[in-house]
Amino acid sequence: MNKPIDPSVYAQVPDANGRFGPYGGKFVSETLMSALAELERVYTQLKEDPDFQQEFDAYLAHFVGRPSPLYEAQRWSDEIGGARIYFKREDLNHTGAHKVNNTVGQALLAKFMGKKRVIAETGAGQHGVASATIAARLGMECHVFMGEEDVRRQALNVYRMRLLGANVVSVTSGSRTLKDAMNEAMRDWVTNVDDTFYIIGTVAGPHPYPMLVRDFQSVIGREARAQSLSQIGRLPDALVACVGGGSNAIGLFHPFLEDDGVAMYGVEAGGHGVETNEHAAPLTAGTPGVLHGNRTYLMQDEDGQIMHTHSVSAGLDYPGVGPEHSWLKDIGRVNYVVANDDEALAAFHKVTRTEGIMPALETSHALAYAAKLAATMTPDQSIVVNLSGRGDKDIFTVAEVDGADIFGEQN
Amino acid sequence: MSRIQAKWQELQAAGKKAVIPYVVGGDPEPDVTVGLMHKLVEAGADMLELGVPFSDPMAEGPAIQKGHERALAHKVSLRKCLAMAAEFRLQDAATPIILMGYANPIEHMGYAAFADAAADAGVDGVITVDLPPEEVMAMNIELKRVGIDNIFLIAPTTPDERLPLIIEQASGFIYYVSLKGVTGAGHLNTEEVAAKVKQIKALTSLPVAVGFGIKDAESAALVGASADGVVVGSALVNLLGDASNVLEGRINAAVGLLGDIRSGV
Numbered sequence A: 001m002n003k004p005i006d007p008s009v010y011a012q013v014p015d016a017n018g019r020f021g022p023y024g025g026k027f028v029s030e031t032l033m034s035a036l037a038e039l040e041r042v043y044t045q046l047k048e049d050p051d052f053q054q055e056f057d058a059y060l061a062h063f064v065g066r067p068s069p070l071y072e073a074q075r076w077s078d079e080i081g082g083a084r085i086y087f088k089r090e091d092l093n094h095t096g097a098h099k100v101n102n103t104v105g106q107a108l109l110a111k112f113m114g115k116k117r118v119i120a121e122t123g124a125g126q127h128g129v130a131s132a133t134i135a136a137r138l139g140m141e142c143h144v145f146m147g148e149e150d151v152r153r154q155a156l157n158v159y160r161m162r163l164l165g166a167n168v169v170s171v172t173s174g175s176r177t178l179k180d181a182m183n184e185a186m187r188d189w190v191t192n193v194d195d196t197f198y199i200i201g202t203v204a205g206p207h208p209y210p211m212l213v214r215d216f217q218s219v220i221g222r223e224a225r226a227q228s229l230s231q232i233g234r235l236p237d238a239l240v241a242c243v244g245g246g247s248n249a250i251g252l253f254h255p256f257l258e259d260d261g262v263a264m265y266g267v268e269a270g271g272h273g274v275e276t277n278e279h280a281a282p283l284t285a286g287t288p289g290v291l292h293g294n295r296t297y298l299m300q301d302e303d304g305q306i307m308h309t310h311s312v313s314a315g316l317d318y319p320g321v322g323p324e325h326s327w328l329k330d331i332g333r334v335n336y337v338v339a340n341d342d343e344a345l346a347a348f349h350k351v352t353r354t355e356g357i358m359p360a361l362e363t364s365h366a367l368a369y370a371a372k373l374a375a376t377m378t379p380d381q382s383i384v385v386n387l388s389g390r391g392d393k394d395i396f397t398v399a400e401v402d403g404a405d406i407f408g409e410q411n
Numbered sequence B: 001m002s003r004i005q006a007k008w009q010e011l012q013a014a015g016k017k018a019v020i021p022y023v024v025g026g027d028p029e030p031d032v033t034v035g036l037m038h039k040l041v042e043a044g045a046d047m048l049e050l051g052v053p054f055s056d057p058m059a060e061g062p063a064i065q066k067g068h069e070r071a072l073a074h075k076v077s078l079r080k081c082l083a084m085a086a087e088f089r090l091q092d093a094a095t096p097i098i099l100m101g102y103a104n105p106i107e108h109m110g111y112a113a114f115a116d117a118a119a120d121a122g123v124d125g126v127i128t129v130d131l132p133p134e135e136v137m138a139m140n141i142e143l144k145r146v147g148i149d150n151i152f153l154i155a156p157t158t159p160d161e162r163l164p165l166i167i168e169q170a171s172g173f174i175y176y177v178s179l180k181g182v183t184g185a186g187h188l189n190t191e192e193v194a195a196k197v198k199q200i201k202a203l204t205s206l207p208v209a210v211g212f213g214i215k216d217a218e219s220a221a222l223v224g225a226s227a228d229g230v231v232v233g234s235a236l237v238n239l240l241g242d243a244s245n246v247l248e249g250r251i252n253a254a255v256g257l258l259g260d261i262r263s264g265v
């Protein structure tokens, strides 16, 4: 199912208009067009600037703690009895998820552009925490937009952001989740465009964001590729990552795209099941449209209104997906699949008990699919899963689902 | 000649400025929109902007966001707005109708199908907030085919070198966004607006209307001094959504405000 990619085609995306085939682009109001052009200009220049790269690399090494290990999940692999499963340990990054790779990169761009105020949207709160963290480090004012529903289910991260000095804005419009937080962040940006840098948390949004977030996150795949060669002795047979907006997935996949033998699986949130409409799986069950500055697969109704989504994990609860994934789906290079809420929760418990690693609920979707995939493969084969984040933030949600009373008597 | 062009000629001949109200189709209730449109014309509106409800109205401030939400609660979408335009046309053949909204409902219908349906409904112009000139080509071809004007926004942040790109594709008029921000924000700088309008008018013979921060007769008069027309949105939508007032009272208040603004410019 994984079609090889023609490198010459791949070298051309995104094109000058920010297009990945028919996807991507800059679908924003006129007020933001010059800010996007400026960002693109600065990024293009800094990408080649050794001082910028050196500073970025130094932050990744000493602030984030990279490289993150590639870890063999031995007990879990033994139990499944199929392919060997390896975790790319992004959960060990400072702040506990892959998100920080990108926030460090964008905050440094903001610094070079002389912007003192940064804003961010967040779902699970991981991107918000990562933004608040680097803002604290660089002495920047930080405002994080978060849907009211997510403020409730991610209370721990909300308080972390406040401790870091960020202002958390609870968004009460629309469905009160990630997409509405992004709307509100865009509105803030339009209003304060002169002094504000918008740190987008995933490979979505208008060009050049999907490109620059991908570039910043690609450190995951570059490391994983080198680690596979030295630890496994060859490239893995498959890569698996969860897909909300798609940044941890693209970060892992991108450096492997030209390796024809490596199959790739992006795992979307199946919620209560894709047949129920209560899910967050636009690549699996959606159609192309325009939202948040780009053309991509979306969950939308017959009138082109964006639908409410459902996932047990706040970070996957988004009706769109980065445009590069839409393109990779259409050209057949990556397979997009789903894991439902209950499958993710089961994988969460399984990996916690078997490996002593408590994954984020987002990540648990990737793990659920990886287990199924591994079972169809043989022990001489290997799978690398992006362990995109740790699960501490999710224990209240898990307790609620399991009917456990954390602060009550031991049960 | 398009209805929009004809209207500008008529206004220019009379030495008048255009007053252009914005209301959301289906807000506060689907049944009142067409009647409201007629009343706004009676109160002095020269053209009408009909907002097409969208689930994610990124460029709108709180007032118009709520208008979209009220309309969506009644399941009003692009098709119903087109039906409202068509119903309005049965009794008013002259007042231009401009649909203002976001790309996705139009994309979902398909550009060609949308252009045909809009032309059939008697729509004269389209403003799509999130289709800047770079992204609008495909839709513009279809709108031109059916003779519908594509009206573009120019913002205070638009660099001078972008102006020709926008003007080249625009028809009907230019919509100058009077402030950096979402609709309904409060920080209108009329001197800046006047300077920018002058700059745009030096580059095009198209009329320039100004909107985004105009909320009463006074601000309308100030802006009207330099522009060819004023757009009033949030202030009307606020009155229409005023839950402390009965439905008829809300409509009367909105129509009353438009009358005030008309006498101001």
Ligand SMILES: Cc1ncc(COP(=O)(O)O)c(C=O)c1O
Pocket (backbone or CB within 6 Å): A097, A098, A099, A123, A124, A125, A126, A127, A201, A202, A203, A242, A243, A244, A245, A246, A247, A248, A249, A314, A315, A316, A360, A362, A363, A388, A389, A390
């Ligand atoms: C741990 C973790 N993984 C994955 C995601 C999903 O984002 P993306 O698809 O951009 O990687 C999130 C988002 O909050 C997250 O916190």
